[in-house]
Amino acid sequence: MIELEIRTVDVVQYLKPLREGGSLPAIVEADDGFLYVMKFRGAGQGKKALIAELIGGELARAIGLNVPELVFMNLDASFGRMEGDQEIQDLLKFSVGLNLGLHFLSGSITYDPLASTADPLSASKVVLLDSIISNIDRTAKNTNLLNWNRELWLIDHGASLYFHHNWKTWESHLGRSFPKVSEHVLLERASELEAAANEIQDVIDKRLVEHIVAHIPEDWLEEESDDFSVADKRSIYVQLIYSKIEQIHVLVKEATDAR
Secondary structure (H helix, E strand, O other), rough: OOOOOEEEEEEEEEEEEEEOOOOEEOOOOEEEEEOOEEEOOOOOOOHHHHHHHHHHHHHHHHHOOOOOOOOEEOOOOHHHHHHHHHHHHHHHHOOOEEEEEOOOOOOOEEEEEEEOOHHHHHHHHHHHHHHHHHOOOOOOOOOOOEEEEOOEEOOOOOOOOHHHHHHHHHHHOOOOOOHHHHOOOOOHHHHHHEEEHHHHHHHHHHHHHHHHHOOHHHHOOOOOOOOOOHHHHHHHHHHHHHHHOOOOOHHHHHHHHOO
16 A cells, blocks of 8 residues: 655745635745645635645545645744735634645646646546546636646645535435536546546555545544534545545546547
8 A cells, every 4th residue: 555644844934825726825935944835724615625635635646646745734823923914814813733735846837738738648547536536626727737847747626525515415425426527627638548547446445545534634624513523524535535436437438428
């Protein structure tokens, strides 16, 4: 089984907000000397977006796709006090504690479906990964893909696994396919879907899914407004994701028909 090790770093400097997205991530420096794109627990979709980012990113890495290193990021309460922008000050205030960061890829450019390259097998893996995790946010308008060092890199899986915004209906998602695949930015280039599906099933077993889900910080799963325990939620993530892996050839057919 692939070993998963996620480092924890402390934020030492808030550098620049990234206003392209609605969640207002930012470039920050950590105590290891590296720059990260930090996703905040106090942003619009809250901790659920961080969970989706963690699960989606590590599943992508497991099947051989390029994903910036993910790290847990500690944010101290002192950061919001000196910030002049009220919106950012509030974001920092509500994000004290453990957040998530992606290693900043300096010099990367946004993937352009008309000009950038993506090999057929990688494109097919991305399409199927997004079908498995119900990622509705990889379209021509918002690709959430980068080209860096002439390679394709995946970022921002925060809109995935949207079932967790209503835990009570999670079982209804078990047998669902992913019709939104018809809007996927890489669908046209995904000509090796069967080969990608076989590779994904070879790599991702239930133990790996459990291993990834086990790394979700406990307090990201705690909410006062629902009746599901932390253990229940971990179990649901595993059941739902692995059910999609087992049904992957249904997802292949759906994507093939959409092409």
